[in-house]
Amino acid sequence: MKVIQAFRQADKSWKYRQEKEVLKNPLVLVFGNRFLLEDKKVLEDIRNEFPYEHIVFGSTSGEIICCNVFENSITVTAIEFEKSSFVVEAESIFKYEKNAEQLGEDLHKKIPKENLKHLFVLSEGSFVNGSALINGLESNSELKTSMTGGMCGDDARFEKTLASYKDDPKEGEVVLIGFYGDTLEISYASYGGWMPFGPERIITKSNANILYEIDQKPALDLYKNYLGDKASQLPQASLFYPLNVTPEGKLKPVVRTILGIDDVNKSVILAGDVPMNSVVQLMMASVDGIVSGARKAAKFAMKDRENQPQLALLVSCVGRKLVMGQRVEEEIEQVQEIVGKDIAICGFYSYGEMAPFNGETACDLHNQTMTLTLISE
Template identity: 30%
Template sequence: MLKIATGHSEDPDTVIATRDALDMALAHLDGLTPKGALVFAGIDTDLRAMVDTIRTRFPAIELSGCTTDGELSEPEGFLEDSVVITLIASDLVDVTVGMGVGAAGDPDKATAQAVAMARGKTERDPALCIATPEGIGTNIHHILDGLRAALGADFPIVGGAAGDQLRFTRTSQICNDEIVSDAVVVMLLSGPVIYSCGVATGYTPLGQRHVVSRADGAVIHEIGGKPAVELYDDYVQSHSIFFPLAVHSPERGGIVLSTPQHFDRETGSIHLVNPIPAESEVQIATASRDEIIAAAREAGRQAVSAYPGTTPEAALVFSCAGRRAALGTRTNEEYTSLTEIIGQRIPTAGFYTYGEICPPGPEGRSLTHTNALVAVLLGTRTD
């Protein structure tokens, strides 16, 4: 048996919001005691009060989560400055969490610590990892490499990097009683768990490919021997996060998107969310709001068609903060479009992230994504 329920509240008082979200989730657990809780919270939430409220009520619960760029749930849809709590109860599946700090400086060590802590609490075989790492100052590619090294190259890892409503100043990660930054937090589901994933962006590259001629980590200085910003001047006459950079990736057989954080008009450089190596081939990418919303339906269709069971017990959603910024007042349409495909009654929780993680399809190793929507369906084997 696996039972998952969600609760969501935007009450400005954190304690009241946490209690309301807990009560809402518990009402759908049919009297079962939760083993684990996954929490997504607005950046201005009093995290200490939220964690204390949950852990006082359930002292033994395994708790993980992070701050976000916006929260999603089946009861309420898209909200900001709110608290989403997902409770997990099961007699077949163990829920364990772990944390490693110093993710920016030593992602291998941080990921190894997080996985070792979570694995040390269960004798069952891990089946799925839900990761909520630091989203500022870290390299999400290196974090995923570390998680794959600790769990296995093809072990399924899903999740999203913590956000802070595009302030890019500080995010927080939660592991049981601890509230930290610059950390990797994981939740392991161990036992007969089944899952499926879908991922889509809706973005299309413009024009011909161009070669990054000079780059330093996440800062591109020159493209085609010219100041990087000139590519945007030539194609879209705009320096905007609404136009991510499409990076051609031989590993994927396609592209991965990277969102600009800052355009330096004096130096001509572009500061991006993810590092892009020199010699990479890039194009500016664009999408209309309708295309972004349609991509949510596509991610849902992929997940539903790949699900190996009958009816999923729950869904998780990780969507990029860049998509939320581009959608503006239509943000909730992305979520409602997804639920039209996966079902509107299934318990669902998620958040807007600074980088998404999931396998690219029903099989294959987990990859990082940007400007994507990731849909994950969860359940247990019945045989």
Template identity: 30%
Template sequence: MRTISHLGVEEQTTETLIYDLATGWSKSFPNLDSENTLVAVFAAHEYCDSPEPLAELRNAFPQSKIIGCSTPVVVCDGALLEGAISVGIIRFKHTQIRLSYTSVQAFEESRTAGQYLGQQLADDDLKGVLIFADGVTTEATDLVQGLQEMLPPDVTIAGGLASGHTLDDTWMLCDGELKRFHACAVGFVGHTVELTRATGGGWRLIGTECKATRTSGRTLFELDGEPAKDVYHRQVGSNVGFGLRESSTRYPLTVRLPSLEMQIVRDVNSVDEESGAIELAGDIPEGVMVQVMTTTEDEILDGVDEAIERMRSKTILPQKNALAVCVSCAGRRTVLLEKTSEEAALAYDGLGHGIHQIGMYAFGEISTTSSGPPHVHNETLTIGLIREY
């Protein structure tokens, strides 16, 4: 682990950059490289095959901690961009940054991978962890469980799962290097650093609450003793009149976890017509209560206001020198369509234009909850605000 030097650093400084194939970098690289600089990168999946701009970034920030991942579209200071790279830079004065990454080749390795990351980042003065993982091979619930097992319970955790146009398009940026099937995290260590997180949804319940009577991992076999497909199709059809193919993107499930007095959302990925099982975008414990949800474009955008209000309830929003990392679910784009750009703009306006913002659309969002433990969500907007105070 490298030791952070603070010589010559007058104050925390933030900056954002954009790279586009047609125009190149939006500005010259700022002189912010140091061992206490975080460079967070979201990039379109095609840069895995054309990594030259990522190499330029790495060469410009050789001492900095560089992490990030792929995503179909990126966000930068309120703008939604396709085929681009969004870069957020934050240089600290008093905060130490620790970086760790590890391979995750299969779901079964996820918890061990999380434990490894936690061991590398653990410190008595650790205040927060920003984590990204490959959405193909990682069971994110197990990953964050393993991570938290190694950390104090009050450490804030936020992040998301890399995404692409298909599951095969995902990749990670670990200490500036392109890698597949990995998880990467940075920890913020110090007495004056803050990682504040907030989430927003914009979904409403429909149908009747049912009990998940048979599950395994991400597979929901039965609801109230019936094939899950039959119950789901009946509730969606009776309330909205859509077929199953259309409903799976606009009608996710909310899962109520009684032990934590909270709910998490799960996207419907696929349905087995023969067995009646539903494959979800995240794990679902057996015995939990499940209910169908729906939304509209305007309600999804209301979820941005919800996230901003929750952020304001947790901290006084700074006027400058903070970096907001926004992770929204890829499924929200399916609902918003041409209004997707409004989500990024609303978040930027709500936080204040003095706060630099980068963002991505993910296969899952990771966030510490109001109940304490971090969880993996679908169909939410998660904002992580990083700053020194």
């Protein structure tokens, strides 16, 4: 595997992390600020600098390359597989009237299954219900292919997100990358570091990812009451206080971030499903807790590997970035310390992370986690 990485901040020239060279049919991952990805001149510059066919674009809430976290930048990671291969497919949520589960099912059908080793999802983050998308992608229970991924970001604006394969970045796109080959070793992990606080309550009315009532009281009113003066800053303020949700009959909770609010219905829209009768608590975090969580995620991902990874693909939540502030690179440094300083690291800050619970196979949607996908061949 050969990996060439470069980045450019707005109005600046490209900087390479390795010596620039021409690759053979690489997979090119482009993560960047949404405004830059809407700029035709920037896109032309990317295509001139990386004149390859298989380019995947995604907007972010912060770009990760090596142990640096950038804003208002473009990062590019071009991966040439020497012994294995990949296939990329994409669909638009608008073709499915925002039915993410059906989109996921149809998108999975387009991916060849022979020798399929792993799936990576890059989804727009504004319209797609991540839980429903995963359900669709995993609807064929006969296939036990592992899957990780993330939902694109838009800093903390929550206005719109962009993604695409080959085409210029656009709203509503979901991209699925299939990795193939017996020589591939892919491991993954996800961990948060946030702590629940306050009383446990019960979700008494919800529909998919829309939360209407907690303990038979309007969810938005209850949440605003907790936030106090910060309620006027919703939905951005919710990134500091996500929800810890334990569905009925489940032992492990998932974290849910609020993506939007509805003042008319007094409801909140979350990144993934919040089933009725789930136990719910508010959460909060410290910088040290988040950094420790990133280190634990890296240790889980490295635990049973036979070979040293060559590429670490990181998806971390925008909420973690906001809490850490100027210390945000500390969580990337912790990952690098565990996975190895010579490994290519790339990724982005997201509106949702996709990965199995540690030690499991079935994928789940997470918020407020550091999620790693480690690849070698």
